[in-house]
Amino acid sequence: MTPNDEQTNERAAILSTSAWRDMLSYLRPQRGLLLLGGLLALLGSMAGVVQPLAAQMVVDGLGSGETVTRALVVLTGMVVLAAVLNTIGYYILQRIAESVVLDSRRRLLGRLMRLRLTETARYQPGDLMSRVTTDTSLLRTVVSQALVETVTGAVVVVVILVMMAFLDPVMLGVTFGVLVVAALCIGLIVPHIQTATDRVQREVGDLNSSLERVLGTFRTVKAAGAEREELRASEGSAERAWRHGVRVGALEAVNGTTVGVAIQAAFLVVLGVGGARVATGEIEIGVLIAFLLYLFYLVSPMGSLVSAAANFNVGAAALKRIREVLALEPERCEAEPGSALATPEGADPEPLGVSFDGVVFRYAPDAPTVHHGVGFEVPEGGLTAFVGPSGAGKSTVFSLLERFYEPEEGTIRVGGREISEWPLSDLRSVIGYVEQDAPVLAGTLRENLTLGARGASEESIRDIVARTRLDALVERLPDGLDTVVGHRGNTLSGGERQRVAIARALLRRPRILLLDEATSQLDAANELAVREIVEELRREITVLVVAHRLSTVTMADRIVVMEAGRVRATGSHAELVAGDSLYRDLAATQFLVSDRDVEGGDGEGGGTGTHPLVAVGAAADGDRPAP
Incomplete structure (x- = not known):
């Protein structure tokens, strides 16, 4: 059986699990406390069940002129005992409920952190957040009320x-005849409550997704004047969550009313029948009161119930x-991801070679093919640049190297070893990756720099900060x-965010460094600083x-030209x-090679005409030719 088959079977098994079994x-780890809490709750309920018998003793004693002190003491003791047992049992059950939520x-957080990128496309981030927060909170009620009350309630009813x-x-x-009719009515209502509740939760998930979408791009929404449009969404x-919630409330109200009406109807019938039996002497008045x-x-x-x-x-x-x-489907991590540096401090990192051979890839089974037999060889060390029009598959090379797909x-x-044979955590520990949009996480600057390298020394941090020209920023910030x-x-500029991302990758002391348009948002001075760093790193x-700037391309040891998912x-x-x-046209339009350099070519493809995809690529990637 292949790993994919195992994952498919695992997914089917999880989805087919019943709610009770789930x-x-x-509850299995809490079964000891659950039994104790359930037993105390049951004993508290049973103490309450004895109270009508004690009340019968009081009534009978008063009717016969006997003393009722003993019966009153028993009745008071039962009330106090029931209160104490119920309080302790309730606390234990609440503790269990909180443990179940935790x-x-x-489980959810562990799965979410290890999801494959292809799986994250199934749901909106806000919906996933709703499942971790709102949906798990509902389990508290199930444990503290539904599960235990089903058992204790059923036992008490039988007693x-x-x-x-x-x-x-x-x-x-x-009494039994009236209650059976009520139970049949309730049985027809309960399934509709589950359906309506499921719709409420889905709408709450959609609401969270909508908020996450807006707050994640707040400046864009405001700049576009789209607040009212997003508010309506x-x-x-x-409003849809409200409608389904009202439906749930209505159904639960009918449920509760049905029980109340059934008990009242039973009371009236029993009062009539019992009164007649008392009048004929078939039962005593104390029996009727107890009943x-x-x-x-x-x-x-x-x-x-x-x-x-x-x-x-x-x-x-x-x-x-x-x-x-x-x-x-999660990623298969053979080892727990850690924060160890790829190369220990004080040791020289050893470069690793990279090769692609006949790689075919698409992002989804029904999506167009992105790579059509891509193949190239990158030796150990040095600088290799990937160029080509937008959509050529350059960034996908990096995603495949990281085994995101x-x-x-x-x-x-x-390093001469198939990446499928690398433990995933080991593979990613030797690769430093700077994404095109250079994301920065909420938190402190230090937390961002040491992400994945918590063991880095203060000296290493200061060195990387200086090399990436972040020292002026650190001095300017109030808390460094x-x-x-x-x-x-959002308190940093675009260029600062990009330098933070570069520093974060370098701090892990990788053996391979992937830079996806890493200098696209840097000014001339900072680009020069990064280029000097790259110049140093290429020797190590x-x-x-992935580059569009002439300065980056000309310093490369080798250049891989890609077009339409192929290495050209x-x-x-x-x-x-x-x-x-193609490269000559890209150079003429995006890299600004001089006309003399272009004319020095072999004339392939019609001289200096602009390639039809170049304009699209330049617009998509946001590059501007340097003056």
Whole structure:
């Protein structure tokens, strides 16, 4: 069986798990406390069940003129005992419920952090957040009420019915007939509660997604004057959640009313039938009073059973949404990802070679093919630049190297070893990756720099800060490295965010460095600083860069020209200007090679005309030719 088959079977098993079995898996570690809490709650309920008998003793004693002190003491003791047992049992159950919520959140967070990138496209981030927060919170009610109250409520109901049968079977038959009718009505309502609750949770997830979308691009929304439009979209989800929530409330209200009406109807019928039996001398007045008290005692456990059924359906809807996330395919990490540096401090990093051989890839089964048999060889060390029009598949090379995605065909090797044979954590520890948009996380500047390199020394941090020209920024910030940089680094400029991303990658002391348009937002002075760093690094490790700027391309040891998901040519800048028309056109329009250099080519493809994809590539990548 292949790993994919195993993952498919695992996903099917998770999705097919029943709500009861799923809940029991969360409760298994708490089974000792659960038994104790359930037992105390049951004993508290049973102490309450004895109270009508004590009341009968009081009534009978008063009727016969006997002393009732003993009966009153027993009745008072039962009330106090029931209160104490119920309080302790309730606390234990609440503690268990919180533990279940914690366990479910840990499972979800563990799965989310290890999801494959292809799986994250299935859901909006806000919806996933809703499943971790709102849906898991619903499990608290299921444990503390639905699960235990189902057991204790059922036991108490059975005991009360036995007591009622002992007092008078005729009145029990009347009561039982009324309760069966009520149970049938409730059974028709409960499934609709689960459906409506599931819709509420989905709408809440959509609302979270809408808010995450707006807050994540707040400046863009405001600049576009789209607040009202986005507000309408968010309010739509809120209103739909409200409608489904009102439906849930209505159904639960009908459920609760059905129980109340059934008990009241049973009371009236029992009062009539029982009164007649007292009048004829078939039963004593104390028996009727005790029976009526038991009837009222049925209100609580019956209400608990109805509430438990409704709450469990709410929990079942939440569990279904949680299972959907747990069924998503995770990355297979052979070892737990850590924060160890790729190269220990004080040691020289050893460069690794990279090769692609016949790689075919697309982002989804129904998506167009991005790589059509891509193949190239990058030796150990040096600087290799990837150039080509937008959509040529340059950045995808980096995504495949990081194993964010797996190729359909072909072989990728790092250090002469197929990347599928590398433990995922080891592979990523030797690669430093600077993304095109240079994301910065919320938190302090220090936390951003040491992400994935928590063991870096203060000296190393200061050295990297200086090399990436961030020292002036650190001096300007009020708390230096410990200054909070805001959500997605919104207190930093674009160039500062890009330098932070570069510094973060270098601090891990990688053996391969991937730079995806790493200098696109830097001014001339800072670009020069980064270029000097790259110049130093190329002598120590392997550097791969997706580039559009002439300064980066001309300093490369080798250039890989890509077009439409294929490697078109490789060579030095001078060789490609002379021998490849696409590169010559790219150079003429994006790199501003002089007309003399372009005319020095072999004339392939029609001289100096602009390649039809160049303008699209320049617009998409935001590059501006340097003056």
